[in-house]
Amino acid sequence: MxxxxxxxxxxxxxxxxxxxxxxxxxxxxxxHWMAIVPAILQLVLAAVIMVSALWVNVAYAWFPVLVGLVVAAVGGHRILREHMDRxxxxxxxxxxxxxxxxxxxxxxxxxxxxxxxxxxxxxxxxxxxxxxxxxxxxxxxxxxxxxxxxxxxxxxxxxxxxxxxxxxxxxxxxxxxxxxx
Structure with missing residues (x-):
């Protein structure tokens, strides 16, 4: 892998x-690793958003999970973009x-x-x-x-x-x- x-x-x-x-x-x-610090903070925010689904009504728990996944995907894209820049x-x-x-x-x-x-x-x-x-x-x-x-x-x-x-x-x-x- x-x-x-x-x-x-x-x-x-x-x-x-x-x-x-x-x-x-x-x-x-x-x-430099400092270039990805904002993206890492974005991934932390995504994790917080997804964990917040634990305190939401079960019928609506999908929404914070979905938002967290989108925020995580954008953060992952930013990290990959910085990695590919040489x-x-x-x-x-x-x-x-x-x-x-x-x-x-x-x-x-x-x-x-x-x-x-x-x-x-x-x-x-x-x-x-x-x-x-x-x-x-x-x-x-x-x-x-x-x-x-x-x-x-x-x-x-x-x-x-x-x-x-x-x-x-x-x-x-x-x-x-x-x-x-």
Whole structure:
């Protein structure tokens, strides 16, 4: 059963690689666990609603059970949606794969990344997550905001290293001052 779940609900990011050009995954980023906290609270609410059926007239007990099941289904869908959302850093580009039944893929080559803003809200600083905002020369892009990235500072450095190693940005060599005094 676990294998069936893994096969059915895995975004399969490897299928999006340009393997014949030597593209390799540097980092595959899953959503931080804080992204599913609202959905977990929704599941708790569904359980409370269904348990409330114990104190309702037997003829009407089906209603809170039905409402609880709908709330639980929506919460489960939200958890699955977050599980299927992946942000991938390769040696050539960054891309995001998301969607449960229909998948969407947004790609940005490393050469197009002009700026990365790492936004860490207060609670994100506590639990070590943040949000990436990518700026590129294109105005409208499919890959602009990546939310709930765990260890955002490390991942930002990973992207900067890949850009640097690819030769897209040059290094400055410090000029030594003359000691003619």
């Amino acid at each position: 676990a294998r069936l779940f893994r096969v059915a609900f895995d975004p399969r990011v490897e299928t999006h690689l340009i393997a014949d050009e030597g593209e390799i995954i540097v980092d595959e980023v899953r959503r 942000f991938v850093i390769t040696n050539m580009r960054v891309f995001r794969v998301h969607g449960i039944f229909a998948q969407q893929t947004a790609t940005m080559p490393m050469s197009r990344i002009l700026d990365i803003t790492v936004n860490k809200p207060f609670i994100g600083r506590i639990f070590n997550y943040g949000h990436f905002v990518f700026e590129s020369a294109a105005q409208d892009q499919g890959l602009r905001l990546i939310r709930f990235v765990g260890r955002p500072d490390e991942r930002d450095l990973t992207i900067q290293r890949v850009i640097q190693r690819s030769g897209l940005r040059t290094s400055m060599v410090p000029v030594e001052a003359d000691d003619d005094d």
